[in-house]
Amino acid sequence: MLKTKLKQKKTNRDVLLEEKNAFASAARIKYYDIVLDHGRGAMVTDIEGNDYIDLLASASSTNTGHAHPRVVQAIQEQAAKMIQYTPAYFANSQAARLAPRLAELAPISGPVEMVWGNSGSDANDAIIKFARAYTGRQYIISFTGAYHGSTYGSMSLSGVSLNMTRKMGPMLPGVVKVPFPSPWERLTNESDEAFVERMFHQFMLPFETYLPVDEVAAILIEPIQGDGGIVKTPPAYMQKVYEFAKANGILFAVDEVNQGMGRTGKWWSIQHFGIEPDLMSVGKSLASGMPLSAMIGRKEILESLGAPANVYTTAGNPVTTAAANATLDVIQNEHLLERSQRLGKKAAEFFKLEQQKYPFVGDVRMYGLDGGIDIIDPVTGKGDTEATTKLMYRIFELGAIIISLRGSILRFQPPLVITEKELDQAFAMIDQAFAELAAGKLAAPANAEELGW
Structure with missing residues (x-):
């Protein structure tokens, strides 16, 4: 009945063909030929009326789910009062309420301040600006495998x-990348300690050969890399990098755009390490997907620049900050941190069982409802991009949206409000796709080479 009611004259392909004439290919990573129309909770529906369980949460930007009633109400009520007046010149009631709430939530002791942005990219650009201003140094250290955004500053940081x-x-000049200690860099039979020591030696090489340590302003890291494969930094490695930064007057900055806002079962992924950053970027789910970001940090650092060093016409406007205030309320009132922890354990148990059943399921990493599942060639142990593409496309055909990272990793990031029934339905679809791959029943889509990062 739902499909019949929603069915339109134009199909997904009709609309995509019309859009193609005006939309640049550089602006979308290709996965599935669908045009989304609406969503609720963990479900989304395309213009043909097909329903899908969302295992992507709009790239972890809808942790509170789609069209959460509390967030929708906040947006509607604020839009009826005032949609926009530039925060570059005047405060607004919603942003003025949100700023101290975020400062209080930040895992940073002492006086804390923040600035607004429209996206995670803006927030990471702000880290560059304030780190250079405060320290009087130019170099920024980032890591391979990182995704920090698409503005010139943030994409220069990305790898x-x-x-x-x-x-x-x-x-952007002055950016130096070092290897991230991802599991794919690990040698056969290498111990945890030896792996950390070897990767930290690679981290130190620039400082020992061409990079003066006293000219480095900040180190920026994703405590858990998102688009790099959902990979947690080894805690011992993180501690070494942190101690090195503190010993040398280098600011320690973290990107929480993908992994913050409850995604990993804590407000911020850095809280899994017991370390306080100097600066942090926040975005995506901050306003349940509305265009809003923030860069939060120690007050003395954020007071190192004066206006208009970091102002944007629409950043922190009344509607987006109203959505963010409601988002914080939902996360707190509906106990989404605890929910992510509990359902994340259930997801980890499911994928560990699949790992035992199917030799092509490699490493499983799950941090709350936040997972990366490696699909490998059982013979070589290497990532299998073809098998991953077959699996994700079959899961999509069965009724769930899931994508790949690094070609051979399934990205599992459902909204934190997903019901256990929906989760079980998604698991059944995934298991069916795995079983069909094992039986040799899956074929790659005709455009397989176009799909994914």
């Missing part, structure tokens, strides 16, 4: 896709 820099150089 996850060649197409983020191809034909666009030169990048």
Whole structure:
């Protein structure tokens, strides 16, 4: 009945063909030929009336789910009062309420301040600005595998896709990338301690050969890399980097855009390490997907610049900050941190069982409702992009949206409000796809080479 009621004259393909004439290919990573129309909770529906369980949460930007009634109400009520007056010149009641709430939630002791942005990219650009201003130094250290955004500053910090820099150089000067200690860098039979020591030695090489430590302003890291594969930094490695930064007057900054706002079962992914950052970027789910970000940090750092060093016409406007205030309320009142922890354990148990059943399921990483599942060639142990593409496409056909990272990793990030029934339905779809791959029943879609990062 739902499908019949929603069915339109134009199909997904009709609309996509019309859009294609006016929409640049550089602006979308291709996965499925659907045009989304609406959503509720963990469900989304396309213009043909097909329903899907969302296992992506709009790239972790809808942790509170789609069209949460409390968030919708806040947006509607504020839009009826005032949609926009630039925060570059005047405060508004919603942003003025939100700023101290975020400052209080930040895992930073002492006086804390923040600035607004429209996206995570803006927030990471702000880290560059304030770190350089406060320290009087120019260099910023970031990591391979990182995704920090698409503005020139943030994409210069990123290291996850060649197409983020191809034909666009030169990048922002003063950015030095070091290898991230991802599990794929680990040698056979290498111990945890030996792995950390080897990767930290690679971290130190620039400082020992060409990079003066007293010219480095900040180190920026995703405590748990998102688009790099949902990978947690080894705690011992993180501690070494942190201690090095503190010993040398370097600011320690973290990107919480993808992994913050309850995604990992805590407000912030850095809270899994017992470390306080100097600066942090927040976005995506901050306003349940509305265009809002923030860069939060120690007051003395954020007072190192004066206006208009970091102002944007619409950043922190009344509607987006109303959505963010409601989002914080929902996360707190509906205990979404605890929910992420509990359902994350259930998801981890499911994928561990799948790992035992199917030799092509490699490493499983789950931090709350936040997971990366490696799909490998059982013979070589290497990532299997073809098998991953077959699986994600079949899961989509069965009724769930899931995508790949690094070609051979399934990205599992459902809204934190997903019901246990929906989760079980998604698990059944995933298991069916795994079983069909094991039986040799899955074929790659015709455009397989176009799909994914």
